[in-house]
Amino acid sequence: VDCGEGTQERMQQYKVRWFRINHIFISHLHGDHYYGLIGLLTTYNLLRRAHPLTIYGPALLKEIIELQLKASATRLNYQFNFVETQDDGLNKIFEDDFVEIHTFPLHHKIPTTGFLFRQKPGERRLLIEKLEGRDIERVHYKLLKQGTDVNDKGGNLIKAMDVTAPAHPARIYAFCSDTIYSEKILPYIQGADLLYHEATYLHDSINRAEETKHSTALQAAQIAEKANVKKLLIGHFSSRYSNLSMLLHEARSIFPETSLAVEGETFNV
Amino acid sequence: VDCGEGTQERMQQYKVRWFRINHIFISHLHGDHYYGLIGLLTTYNLLRRAHPLTIYGPALLKEIIELQLKASATRLNYQFNFVETQDDGLNKIFEDDFVEIHTFPLHHKIPTTGFLFRQKPGERRLLIEKLEGRDIERVHYKLLKQGTDVNDKGGNLIKAMDVTAPAHPARIYAFCSDTIYSEKILPYIQGADLLYHEATYLHDSINRAEETKHSTALQAAQIAEKANVKKLLIGHFSSRYSNLSMLLHEARSIFPETSLAVEGETFNV
Numbered sequence: 454v455d456c457g458e459g460t461q462e463r464m465q466q467y468k469v470r471w472f473r474i475n476h477i478f479i480s481h482l483h484g485d486h487y488y489g490l491i492g493l494l495t496t497y498n499l500l501r502r503a504h505p506l507t508i509y510g511p512a513l514l515k516e517i518i519e520l521q522l523k524a525s526a527t528r529l530n531y532q533f534n535f536v537e538t539q540d541d542g543l544n545k546i547f548e549d550d551f552v553e554i555h556t557f558p559l560h561h562k563i564p565t566t567g568f569l570f571r572q573k574p575g576e577r578r579l580l581i582e583k584l585e586g587r588d589i590e591r592v593h594y595k596l597l598k599q600g601t602d603v604n605d606k607g608g609n610l611i612k613a614m615d616v617t618a619p620a621h622p623a624r625i626y627a628f629c630s631d632t633i634y635s636e637k638i639l640p641y642i643q644g645a646d647l648l649y650h651e652a653t654y655l656h657d658s659i660n661r662a663e664e665t666k667h668s669t670a671l672q673a674a675q676i677a678e679k680a681n682v683k684k685l686l687i688g689h690f691s692s693r694y695s696n697l698s699m700l701l702h703e704a705r706s707i708f709p710e711t712s713l714a715v716e717g718e719t720f721n722v
Numbered sequence: 723v724d725c726g727e728g729t730q731e732r733m734q735q736y737k738v739r740w741f742r743i744n745h746i747f748i749s750h751l752h753g754d755h756y757y758g759l760i761g762l763l764t765t766y767n768l769l770r771r772a773h774p775l776t777i778y779g780p781a782l783l784k785e786i787i788e789l790q791l792k793a794s795a796t797r798l799n800y801q802f803n804f805v806e807t808q809d810d811g812l813n814k815i816f817e818d819d820f821v822e823i824h825t826f827p828l829h830h831k832i833p834t835t836g837f838l839f840r841q842k843p844g845e846r847r848l849l850i851e852k853l854e855g856r857d858i859e860r861v862h863y864k865l866l867k868q869g870t871d872v873n874d875k876g877g878n879l880i881k882a883m884d885v886t887a888p889a890h891p892a893r894i895y896a897f898c899s900d901t902i903y904s905e906k907i908l909p910y911i912q913g914a915d916l917l918y919h920e921a922t923y924l925h926d927s928i929n930r931a932e933e934t935k936h937s938t939a940l941q942a943a944q945i946a947e948k949a950n951v952k953k954l955l956i957g958h959f960s961s962r963y964s965n966l967s968m969l970l971h972e973a974r975s976i977f978p979e980t981s982l983a984v985e986g987e988t989f990n991v
Binding site: 458459461462482483484488489491492495511513514516517520521523524525526562563 | 831
């Protein structure tokens with residue numbers, strides 16, 4: 454999600470597996486959120502990428518990419534798809550068997566969307582210890598995981614509820630890039646397992662935050678609390694803060710389960 | 723000259739003085755030569771640059787920059803000039819009291835120019851030791867430096883040739899970014915004090931070099947020798963070479979005054 458200048462270099466530095474990435478989401482067209490994209494696309498070309506790549510972002514991004522490819526007389530050797538995002542409500546932009554992805558409007562100087570990654574409910578989990586000694590046809594495991602009772606090979610009924618545990622709850626990750634404090638986003642991010650929310654300033658710079666349509670660490674924490682999320686990640690810190698602990702401290706005063714989105718760190722949802 | 727992705731970061735790392743840069747020259751529109759430009763332009767905006775900035779490059783570059791500024795609703799707070807380059811011969815693109823700058827055509831996959839920086843002949847240098855004890859009006863120093871004889875305050879003739887040494891010779895720097903080996907460039911770069919010439923491959927990959935319209939280290943050295951330049955800088959090495967000493971060795975076998983254009987190094991003309 455988002456792709457500032459130097460993304461390629463960081464991917465190399467942190468040993469990101471380049472070909473695990475098949476979808477890239479761009480929240481808006483301020484440079485710190487997309488200037489690294491064109492380099493990534495053309496490096497994939499040099500690396501002879503074979504799999505399709507899909508970019509989700511504002512319509513103008515497609516024009517920018519196409520103009521830059523034209524200028525270098527580049528024809529990508531992989532399939533490049535572009536999905537245009539709109540900042541007019543909750544819009545589903547992707548769905549497969551495991552996940553649904555939506556955009557929702559943020560409130561910034563130019564059209565900006567957040568992204569909501571919603572895992573689909575999974576299957577019930579087999580309790581291996583309860584199945585020991587049972588002679589069950591392979592295809593019946595699938596039915597048990599779906600909650601359907603089956604018979605073992607001896608004809609004995611096996612109740613799904615006895616030998617399976619509920620599915621892990623479907624996880625939700627909400628990403629709010631640049632935005633002014635806005636409670637309008639609460640319905641979209643309600644109950645997320647992890648919320649990334651920008652926190653450009655400390656709250657003593659609330660005027661500057663409002664002027665530039667950014668949020669303070671305190672406000673990010675207020676959003677997290679009101680949306681009843683489980684964990685908050687704050688990021689997009691102004692370069693005026695060489696020490697980030699004040700930002701963390703401020704957010705934690707409202708919402709203790711806050712972490713700093715620091716380069717190179719990994720957070721589980 | 724040229725501005726790949728991450729230029730800003732390198733400028734910071736090497737403590738380049740940001741506001742000493744007033745002119746940026748882009749040789750062609752392959753990404754490794756300009757993807758860092760838009761970020762630099764917009765960072766200058768954040769830093770409240772006041773002085774004009776002039777970019778020299780292919781016409782499409784202006785379109786790309788304007789589209790990206792439009793996408794972020796950015797109005798630059800400094801004067802931004804664009805000088806369109808042509809790859810059809812020697813073209814003067816800049817001149818002031820000290821230097822003339824020309825483009826000349828290179829031979830690559832897309833329109834590409836080299837850049838020739840020619841210092842203008844300077845003034846003769848005053849020989850302080852020959853002027854000791856002489857009582858000369860301040861304005862007469864300027865005339866002496868221009869080679870004009872003057873009188874001192876006592877009415878004695880002072881011959882410019884007696885009290886000045888010739889000007890330092892006007893220096894020439896020639897920059898040849900991406901190009902296949904071509905002797906057509908020789909007249910443009912003849913006698914340069916310093917020639918930068920790409921050397922993407924070792925000569926055992928001459929086929930690959932021709933295919934991609936790049937040069938080998940050997941060929942760069944041959945150009946340097948035929949153009950009778952004083953020093954050669956080679957660069958733009960393929961990422962296949964983790965050790966650059968072979969490239970240096972190959973070039974030096976033809977042209978001993980060769981150095982590697984390595985990140986962070988400074989070379990005097």
